[in-house]
Amino acid sequence: MTIGAAQPNDNVPIVLVIDDCVDVHRLLAARLRNEALELVCETSGEAGIERVHQIEPSLVLLDLDMPGMDGFEVLRRLKDETSTSDVPVIVLSGMQSPSDKVTAFDLGAVDYITKPFDLMELRVRIRSALKMRHLIQMLAQRAQIDGLTGLWNRAHFDERWADETKRAERSGSPLSLAVFDLDHFKQVNDTYGHPAGDTVLQGVARLIQNIARQADIACRYGGEEFAIIMPDTTPEHAINLCERIRVAIIEADWHGKPGQRITISAGVAGSTGQTSIGRAEWIEVADRNLYRSKSEGRNRASMTDVGSKGPRLADAG
Amino acid sequence: MSDEQGTPADQPLISEFASDPDMIEIVEYFVEELPKRVAAIRSAVTDSDAQSLKTLAHQLKGAAPGYGFTVIGEAAGVLEASLRVSDGSIEGVMGQVEDLASLCQRVRIR
Numbered sequence: 001m002t003i004g005a006a007q008p009n010d011n012v013p014i015v016l017v018i019d020d021c022v023d024v025h026r027l028l029a030a031r032l033r034n035e036a037l038e039l040v041c042e043t044s045g046e047a048g049i050e051r052v053h054q055i056e057p058s059l060v061l062l063d064l065d066m067p068g069m070d071g072f073e074v075l076r077r078l079k080d081e082t083s084t085s086d087v088p089v090i091v092l093s094g095m096q097s098p099s100d101k102v103t104a105f106d107l108g109a110v111d112y113i114t115k116p117f118d119l120m121e122l123r124v125r126i127r128s129a130l131k132m133r134h135l136i137q138m139l140a141q142r143a144q145i146d147g148l149t150g151l152w153n154r155a156h157f158d159e160r161w162a163d164e165t166k167r168a169e170r171s172g173s174p175l176s177l178a179v180f181d182l183d184h185f186k187q188v189n190d191t192y193g194h195p196a197g198d199t200v201l202q203g204v205a206r207l208i209q210n211i212a213r214q215a216d217i218a219c220r221y222g223g224e225e226f227a228i229i230m231p232d233t234t235p236e237h238a239i240n241l242c243e244r245i246r247v248a249i250i251e252a253d254w255h256g257k258p259g260q261r262i263t264i265s266a267g268v269a270g271s272t273g274q275t276s277i278g279r280a281e282w283i284e285v286a287d288r289n290l291y292r293s294k295s296e297g298r299n300r301a302s303m304t305d306v307g308s309k310g311p312r313l314a315d316a317g
Numbered sequence: 318m319s320d321e322q323g324t325p326a327d328q329p330l331i332s333e334f335a336s337d338p339d340m341i342e343i344v345e346y347f348v349e350e351l352p353k354r355v356a357a358i359r360s361a362v363t364d365s366d367a368q369s370l371k372t373l374a375h376q377l378k379g380a381a382p383g384y385g386f387t388v389i390g391e392a393a394g395v396l397e398a399s400l401r402v403s404d405g406s407i408e409g410v411m412g413q414v415e416d417l418a419s420l421c422q423r424v425r426i427r
């Protein structure tokens with residue numbers, strides 16, 4: 001379920017130490033033994049940067065004074081790279097020079113800790129950096145969740161669709177997109193009122209979420225439109241999933257609010273692995289299939305395999 | 318530094334964190350490894366390897382205070398700074414090497 005993945009991560013945060021001196025690793029491990037965090041250590045700037053990419057730590061503790069690539073350069077590189085620029089960095093400074101601290105802040109460090117470590121200072125600064133990180137992530141995530149349905153919103157869809165199409169292109173793995181639109185939703189609103197309409201949107205979102213799998217990205221795409229990005233999913237599998245959603249919705253009991261059955265139409269565009277279609281055009285193909293489902297009588301799903309030459313149309317429902 | 322009876326120079330040097338349960342294990346580790354560090358410093362002196370001597374002093378300066386041996390960190394810092402001004406001459410820093418070594422000699426776990 002998509003929303004499960006959207007909940008703030010309650011796993012133990014990983015803190016990466018980059019310091020050429022293994023004594024510092026040992027001291028930090030001893031000092032932070034009782035903190036709710038996992039410590040990972042690297043002894044060089046190069047290895048440290050690689051580790052950041054690999055484990056995506058919640059916090060980096062970075063020594064400034066290192067042979068080879070020093071802490072300033074590490075900081076510069078982390079901040080220059082989009083994928084690592086958000087990771088908070090606390091600078092470990094043995095040097096008393098205030099100008100180093102200023103430089104570190106200018107480069108994007110969130111705080112500094114002076115060596116040798118004062119136990120209390122070390123703990124509160126790390127806790128506060130981790131807490132800040134957690135809050136920022138929570139806010140960022142909230143900004144991408146649709147308030148009414150709890151699904152991902154359009155902004156998140158746009159971001160993830162760009163990511164997933166790039167990823168599929170790189171890896172040659174299948175990828176499918178399904179778009180949905182509730183049938184005659186305006187009529188539901190007009191007949192039973194907007195509260196009933198909202199109930200329908202929430203109920204449909206819940207059904208979509210229950211049927212979608214862990215890796216699927218279920219979004220509220222617009223007013224009564226939904227979309228599911230399905231990584232590693234062929235169009236055939238995607239349309240099966242859409243079928244299950246369609247059936248679940250028509251079978252849903254709304255307990256009189258609204259007092260009628262609800263149906264949904266769907267359009268799928270998916271690739272089995274090889275495709276030259278652009279990501280905007282890909283959405284258009286899914287949309288065209290959705291309107292084809294509508295024009296052929298609604299309450300159905302239509303699909304195009306965008307991977308094969310000459311789009312092949314198939315129906316279900 | 319030394320005088321006749323019960324001199325500070327003869328007294329054991331104990332970590333400032335000797336009674337900290339979080340720290341005792343790694344302080345012991347540091348104390349056990351310390352003779353090796355001193356031996357490495359001595360052999361850098363014998364080899365007239367100013368570069369290694371400076372690195373070793375720098376490392377000890379950084380490490381010792383963390384284990385609760387501030388004075389050793391300071392002595393190592395003095396050695397490192399002296400090497401910087403002595404321009405690679407080992408003879409010029411022998412006094413600082415001996416000061417550091419005798420401090421290290423006094424270190425005990427408890």
Ligand SMILES: [Mg+2]
Nearest residue numbers: 020063065066
């Ligand atoms: Mg260092």
